[in-house]
Amino acid sequence: MGGVGKTLFGVAAILLIAATASAQQHETAADIEDGGRVFRSSCANCHGQDGDQVPGVDLGRGQFKRAQTDQDLIGIIQKGVPNTGMPATNFSNQQAARVVAYLRSVAASRRGGAVTGDAARGKLVFDGKGTCASCHRVGLAGSRVGPDLSAVGLQRRSVELEQSLLDPDADVQIANRTYRVVAKDGTAATGRLLNIDSFTVQMLDSQEQLRSFMKSDLRDFGFVASPMPSFKGKLSAQEIADVVSYLVTLKDRTVQ
Numbered sequence: 225m226g227g228v229g230k231t232l233f234g235v236a237a238i239l240l241i242a243a244t245a246s247a248q249q250h251e252t253a254a255d256i257e258d259g260g261r262v263f264r265s266s267c268a269n270c271h272g273q274d275g276d277q278v279p280g281v282d283l284g285r286g287q288f289k290r291a292q293t294d295q296d297l298i299g300i301i302q303k304g305v306p307n308t309g310m311p312a313t314n315f316s317n318q319q320a321a322r323v324v325a326y327l328r329s330v331a332a333s334r335r336g337g338a339v340t341g342d343a344a345r346g347k348l349v350f351d352g353k354g355t356c357a358s359c360h361r362v363g364l365a366g367s368r369v370g371p372d373l374s375a376v377g378l379q380r381r382s383v384e385l386e387q388s389l390l391d392p393d394a395d396v397q398i399a400n401r402t403y404r405v406v407a408k409d410g411t412a413a414t415g416r417l418l419n420i421d422s423f424t425v426q427m428l429d430s431q432e433q434l435r436s437f438m439k440s441d442l443r444d445f446g447f448v449a450s451p452m453p454s455f456k457g458k459l460s461a462q463e464i465a466d467v468v469s470y471l472v473t474l475k476d477r478t479v480q
C-alpha cells in the first residue's frame with residue numbers, strides 16, 4: 225500500500241502542476257485587463273504605451289531581444305536584465321504572467337489583416353484632408369481648442385488613437401472633456417474644461433479664450449459630447465492607419 229500511496233501522490237502532484245500550467249496559459253479577460261493596467265503604470269514609462277520605445281524591442285508586436293517563451297518574459301520582468309535599463313521588479317509570478325498575457329493579447333490583435341500605416345502620409349492627412357490642426361496643436365503649430373497632441377504618442381496606445389478617430393466619445397480623458405455653460409441671460413459658451421470648484425468654472429472656449437464664470441451667474445452648466453468629429457467614412461482605412469502611425473511618433477516629453 226505504501227508504494228501505491230506514493231504512486232497516487234506522485235500522480236496527483238503531476239496533475240496539480242499540469243492544471244496550474246494550464247491555468248497560466250488560459251488567462252481570463254479580467255486577468256489580461258489587469259495585466260494591461262500593470263503594464264501602463266509600471267512599464268510604459270520606459271517601453272512606451274505601445275511597447276516600442278526600446279530599440280530592437282516591440283512588446284506590442286511580440287518582438288523581443290532575449291525572450292523565447294512566456295516563462296522567459298516572466299523571468300525578465302521579475303529579475304530584470306543586468307547592465308541594461310531593465311530593472312528587477314517585485315512582481316509576483318501571477319502579476320508577471322498577467323503582463324505577459326496582456327502583451328500576447330495585444331500582439332495577437334495586430335496580426336492578420338490590419339492595415340500598415342505610414343507616418344509621413346499620416347502627417348499630410350493630419351495637416352490637409354483631416355484639418356486636425358484647426359483644433360489640435362503639435363509643437364508650435366495648430367490650435368489650442370482641442371488637446372495638445374505633441375506628446376500623444378507617449379500618452380495613448382495606437383488602438384486608443386484609432387478609436388478616438390472613429391468614435392471620439394468612446395473614451396475621453398478627464399482633462400479633455402467638453403463643458404457648456406449658459407448664463408442667466410441665455411448667452412452660452414462651450415469649451416474644454418480646465419477647472420471647476422464649488423463656485424466657479426474655468427474653460428478654454430472655442431475661440432481659444434480663457435473664460436471664468438461664477439456658478440451663481442449661470443442657469444445651466446454641464447458636460448456635453450465631444451466636438452471631435454468621427455472620421456469613419458470620411459477617411460479610408462489606409463488614411464486612418466497613416467494618421468495613427470503619425471500620431472504615435474509624437475513624443476515631445478516637454479509637454480507631458
